[in-house]
Amino acid sequence: MGNSIRFRLWLAATLSIVVALAIAGFGLRYLFELNVERRMVSELTVDLNELIGATSFAADGRLSVAPDLNDTRFTIPLSGHYWQVEDRASRSLVRSRSLWDATLALPDRAANGGMRKIEELKGPGGELTVAVVRTITDADGRSFSAIVAEDHRTVELSVHEYVRDLVPALVVLAASLMVAFFIQITVGLAPLESLRVAVRNVIAQRAARLDVTAPSEVQPLADEINRLLDAQQKALARARSRATDLAHGLKTPLQVLSTDIRALRAKGETELADEIEKSAGAIRRHVERELARARLAPGVSGKASCRVREAAAGVIAVIKRTPGGKQLAFLIDVKEDLLAPIDEGDLSEMLGNLVENAARFARSSVQVNAWASGSEVSIAVADDGPGIPDADRESALSRGVQLDSKGGSSGLGLAIVSDIVEAYGGRLTMTNADPGLVVTIALPRHG
Template sequence: MPGQPANGELRKEELNGPGGELTVAVVRSITDADGRAFRAVVAEDHRNVEVSVGEYVRDLALALIVLAFALMGAFFIQITVGLAPLDGLRVAVRNVIAQRAARLDVAAPSEVQPLADEINRLLDAQEKALSRARSRATDLAHGLKTPLQVLSTDIRTLRKIGETELADEIEKSTGAIRRHVERELARARLAPGVSGKAVCRVREVTAGVVAVVKRTPQGKRLSFDIDASEETLAPIDEGDLSEILGNLLENAARFANSLIRVTASVSAGELTITVVDDGPGIPEAGRYAALSRGVQLDSKGGGSGLGLAIVSDIVEAYGGRVAMADAGPGLAVTISLPQHG
């Protein structure tokens, strides 16, 4: 009959049961030796099948969710543990950049250790090259000092014979050369990779510099106010801080009317020192240029325009920054230095 399975063939069908319910049935046709055909049917209520499938799906979904969380946990542990040495390498590189260390002192994985070794060799070569360059700069600066002394003697001789104008011109030029020499010596003193452990007391260093500036013709007429705690520490070599404050206070003394104020404070892991005078200040458009070497924004003379450039060089060597702002009246020069980690 049409649609009936061939002899021995199994076929899945949906049939109505005795009570009219829908069933899922497996039908098989059988023909005996006498040619008589039989139809064997095994059926199950469709709802029972749906319930069984639903229970299977729920169990499978739960197992898959548990497996997914287990795999994610395993991946997290693998990544965390596996990449932990690389995080140590990242911290070591950051310490070198921040000049808290001179080399990558870290045990890296065997696959990465050759890279760390090559970086260390590069850092060693750079340190040697910088050391040689600074030595040459120091030798050059010291070599120029003797000719400058000779020129100073010649200037005095010219004044004695009445060549005052020529003596003034030569003295002005030698003064500019001397400041360049002092700047190179200041830069040469900064070791390659400034020590991240240098420290000094801000108030003590400031008081020493102020005492010197007070003895200058410009400083004698001024009052100085130091607002810094005895416990405030600067993450910088004492000589370098003296060089910074010396240049800032000398510049301030040239323009201040009556008062120079120095403040120091620590906030958010950073030391801030501000030198404020009550002079005419610097227009906003000229403040960036004031940090450039050899730029003079005043007409008073007596300088080479290198003071703030020297300050900027030293502060940058310690990973800090220099900023200028209007003090209303006067100029406020602020240096910010990161504290040791």
């Protein structure tokens, strides 16, 4: 998964979402706290103005505060809401019952005429408070400082409750954004998926080129791949043409060499003739195999198809005329309308080699079966001969190993069949039927 573009993009988006929402969460918390403090200062200002309105100097010069403040929290000891008035000349104090016997330490420079906010004023228990203070001077020159304060824990509690409600909302938002980004990435990468399917069709030989309409960012890549495929097709065609020319070019010297071998035998030089014939036979086998491989069209198209029964009947008709085939019974168990995803010439080449091998080893009969199953078409050729020992079966499927040990064969039949099956993306298996051998080829059907 670490090599997945979708996963990498989604992981990057997820990290970005988490970081962004974390920053947003801290920012929202700070703004909420700032807003709560502003609201608190606004409420404290109202209380301060009410306190100043209720404060006056008595006839004897002492401060007095009328007991008509609206907020009852000022009357509850240590409630967290406090007020205090101080005579600037005598330093005498008048304070709320909530202060009990404590005193608020007024700043040295209180706001004269205007209000001043104090954020680090200590309450009666040493707790941090938010306070507003104002100094008033009357017409007689007498002045007093009034202060109203509230425990900062009120702000902290509000912020805590806000964060408690905010975190689940941010988590839900993050999950929603992750899902949305995953969908967006999936939709954005969909053209790459269609390109992958097109490439898979080319590999599976269901198409010769990438047949896909891609976005402008991806289409140049598809065009370049198509140009590469075209160049590969031409190179394969040239290579197979040269192989065919080379194989045909060697046939004439081999025929001359066969004539020379017969001449040597006529002169009694049998040992030399056998050595030369052995070398010529090896060359001939390679030539025959290259010719068979050259007959496979470059870039076999998965659109090819043919009727299996007709191809099998044609091959068996030829094998029946051979000396060994005249002694055998041939059975074709294939539906008339069964189509195999293979070129008719290639299927005939495969069946010809398989049926010929089966006829060489069969005691009395050879059978050709074919059926369609799921995404494959399977073709089996069975005989009632001795089969192949389990220890030799794997090596018999190896490239270049001669299956026929009875003589009279080039030993390339199974190798040629294997090449054709591989070209069409199929499988070849061999199993003992007790008696006999069953060779099965499975070809993928067109998608």
